Amino acid sequence: MSNIEQNPVKLLELEGVSISRSGREVLHDVTFDIYKGKFIGLIGTNGSGKTTLLRAILGIVSPSSGHIRFPSSSKQGSSNNIGYVPQKIDFDPDMPLRARDLVALGLDGNRLGISKRKKSDKLLVDSLLEQVGGTEFANSRVGELSGGEQQRIMIAHALISKPELILLDEPLANLDLRSQVEIVTLVSNLAKDSNITVLISTHDMNPLLPVMDRIIYIANGKVASGEVSEVVTTESLSSLYGHHVEVVNLKGRILVVPEFEEGGFNFLRGIPGNEDH
Amino acid sequence: MFSAFMLNAWEISSIVAVVSGVVGFFVVQRANAFAAHALPNGAFAGAAAASYLGISAVIGLSVFSLAGALVIAGLSRRTRSDVATALVVVMMLSLGSLFLSFSSGYAQQVYSLLFGEVFGISRSEILPTLLISLFCMLVVLFLYRQLLYTSVVPEAAQAKGVKLAVVDLMFLLIVALTTTMAVPVVGTVLIFTLLISPAAAARSFTNKAHIAILLSVSLALTTVWASIALSYETNYPAGFFVGACGALIYASGRIYRFIHSKNSKSREATLAHILWGLAEAALTLNTDAPLGEVKDMANIDKVVENKLPMTELNQVVHLVQFISSNN
Ligand SMILES: Nc1ncnc2c1ncn2[C@@H]1O[C@H](COP(=O)(O)OP(=O)(O)OP(=O)(O)O)[C@@H](O)[C@H]1O
Ligand SMILES: [Mg+2]
Numbered sequence: 001m002s003n004i005e006q007n008p009v010k011l012l013e014l015e016g017v018s019i020s021r022s023g024r025e026v027l028h029d030v031t032f033d034i035y036k037g038k039f040i041g042l043i044g045t046n047g048s049g050k051t052t053l054l055r056a057i058l059g060i061v062s063p064s065s066g067h068i069r070f071p072s073s074s075k076q077g078s079s080n081n082i083g084y085v086p087q088k089i090d091f092d093p094d095m096p097l098r099a100r101d102l103v104a105l106g107l108d109g110n111r112l113g114i115s116k117r118k119k120s121d122k123l124l125v126d127s128l129l130e131q132v133g134g135t136e137f138a139n140s141r142v143g144e145l146s147g148g149e150q151q152r153i154m155i156a157h158a159l160i161s162k163p164e165l166i167l168l169d170e171p172l173a174n175l176d177l178r179s180q181v182e183i184v185t186l187v188s189n190l191a192k193d194s195n196i197t198v199l200i201s202t203h204d205m206n207p208l209l210p211v212m213d214r215i216i217y218i219a220n221g222k223v224a225s226g227e228v229s230e231v232v233t234t235e236s237l238s239s240l241y242g243h244h245v246e247v248v249n250l251k252g253r254i255l256v257v258p259e260f261e262e263g264g265f266n267f268l269r270g271i272p273g274n275e276d277h
Numbered sequence: 278m279f280s281a282f283m284l285n286a287w288e289i290s291s292i293v294a295v296v297s298g299v300v301g302f303f304v305v306q307r308a309n310a311f312a313a314h315a316l317p318n319g320a321f322a323g324a325a326a327a328s329y330l331g332i333s334a335v336i337g338l339s340v341f342s343l344a345g346a347l348v349i350a351g352l353s354r355r356t357r358s359d360v361a362t363a364l365v366v367v368m369m370l371s372l373g374s375l376f377l378s379f380s381s382g383y384a385q386q387v388y389s390l391l392f393g394e395v396f397g398i399s400r401s402e403i404l405p406t407l408l409i410s411l412f413c414m415l416v417v418l419f420l421y422r423q424l425l426y427t428s429v430v431p432e433a434a435q436a437k438g439v440k441l442a443v444v445d446l447m448f449l450l451i452v453a454l455t456t457t458m459a460v461p462v463v464g465t466v467l468i469f470t471l472l473i474s475p476a477a478a479a480r481s482f483t484n485k486a487h488i489a490i491l492l493s494v495s496l497a498l499t500t501v502w503a504s505i506a507l508s509y510e511t512n513y514p515a516g517f518f519v520g521a522c523g524a525l526i527y528a529s530g531r532i533y534r535f536i537h538s539k540n541s542k543s544r545e546a547t548l549a550h551i552l553w554g555l556a557e558a559a560l561t562l563n564t565d566a567p568l569g570e571v572k573d574m575a576n577i578d579k580v581v582e583n584k585l586p587m588t589e590l591n592q593v594v595h596l597v598q599f600i601s602s603n604n
Binding site for chain 1: 306419420436483484488
């Protein structure tokens with residue numbers, strides 16, 4: 001898009017990946033590459049396979065065919081350096097763990113032995129907490145925070161170690177509209193500063209439009225990927241859905257509208273980009 | 278109270294308390310309470326098997342609890358871990374009751390494993406107990422951050438390269454070892470109390486994990502010291518006091534948090550835990566239950582999980598019914 005990379009480094013490649021859950025093929029023949037430092041939106045309706053795809057990238061779910069590789073990584077094409085914010089977060093309110101402790105676990109929770117955190121680590125935790133707007137509740141138990149507050153803490157926890165890739169699964173779902181814009185801007189800025197690649201799933205692409213470099217659009221178990229201007233077009237999405245859909249630009253919001261049929265507006269539901277705010 | 282004979286009791290129970298406080302913190306934190314309940318019960322069945330085969334009870338204890346840990350860890354990868362745990366404990370208990378039915382002669386020895394024999398510990402048992410305890414605590418310290426991280430957001434930890442299955446298995450083995458070591462001292466019923474109550478109470482008093490561990494150890498030590506002293510003075514079994522102190526400490530933790538926390542939801546849980554502790558203590562007082570019932574006793578408390586206070590209330594009802602039907 002705006003900044004032309006001199007030497008794009010391929011971080012991740014998916015080649016002909018198919019994934020089945022309980023005997024049903026959720027994703028079929030998915031192929032795309034992800035380049036370092038990009039901000040990528042993973043867009044699809046409920047049940048389209050976003051979470052499944054992210055978990056496959058993490059290596060928690062194995063594809064039934066195809067390959068997922070980190071070509072630049074030394075560890076046989078897999079990566080141990082991914083920041084992950086799961087879609088479902090369920091913290092025990094009785095757990096003796098403060099918000100700041102969770103952020104610090106993002107820094108060194110994968111290491112062995114007892115932590116002797118340096119002064120610089122503490123400052124880093126403080127600065128991340130401040131950037132996600134979590135200073136106020138830094139010393140509260142994570143289990144006692146609201147869903148949106150937990151989401152912010154989890155994002156700080158994922159970013160703090162400056163991993164090569166962060167995967168955020170529906171991080172906007174718990175947030176009000178203003179917080180959505182805030183979080184998207186924040187993640188994008190932090191990632192650009194540290195050259196972190198971001199893959200963020202959501203059913204509504206609109207909050208991502210200002211910062212998204214590329215889009216991966218899932219429908220029907222298939223994927224279209226590329227720049228927003230290439231993928232989100234009437235032709236390309238119609239061929240992905242297998243029937244005619246119309247891409248409409250309404251006052252800066254992109255709507256994906258199925259062809260009009262008898263029976264009113266109900267069928268608009270469940271097409272990404274059509275949520276009301 | 279501090280004669281040479283009593284010294285063994287003081288020493289061994291202090292060792293068991295310290296390791297229970299440390300391991301128990303992660304048992305509660307990782308929601309492994311049910312496994313911590315199942316493994317001692319399984320180990321008890323192993324001791325029954327050993328007594329039938331005429332070999333040392335410790336061998337039966339360790340084989341059964343370590344095997345139990347391995348099978349639970351293996352099955353948990355395929356199914357819900359509480360279901361896996363239930364399957365394992367049912368298997369082990371049924372084996373245990375089979376062996377018990379063969380071996381009437383060794384009943385007393387097996388029975389002592391239910392509630393332990395803190396006053397019957399010999400000098401030679403202290404060193405092995407100490408060594409196993411040190412080993413367990415070193416492993417916990419070595420894995421400290423991974424144990425904590427995987428208990429909070431396991432998938433995020435996996436994404437950072439933590440081998441979740443390995444950490445789970447290692448911890449279950451530590452629970453099994455702790456159990457094996459503690460069963461001859463406090464028994465299968467009370468090691469569970471000692472693993473859960475101090476740790477659960479400690480979580481209420483602080484919101485820092487490392488402080489909670491230190492507190493958990495202190496509370497476990499307080500529990501066993503008070504129990505031995507009270508038992509010595511009153512001649513009631515030490516196990517009764519361990520159960521009662523555990524309930525009391527846990528209740529005071531809940532009350533503290535009830536007062537100090539803004540969203541306190543758990544009146545019901547507090548009540549259930551107090552009743553549970555008291556019923557357990559009452560059970561230990563009922564020491565002349567004939568052997569036939571010992572099997573049932575081990576079967577009664579099938580599912581205890583911190584998260585499900587109602588299940589525990591159910592159990593309490595069963596326990597009370599059981600006790601009253603015996604008197
Ligand atoms: N553990 C599982 N076992 C069986 N089927 C599963 C499992 N997880 C997901 N699926 C199926 O895979 C499909 C894709 O699920 P996935 O969770 O990836 O969707 P999603 O795009 O993340 O949806 P949402 O927007 O609701 O989070 C669904 O049809 C779901 O039923
Ligand atoms: Mg999902």
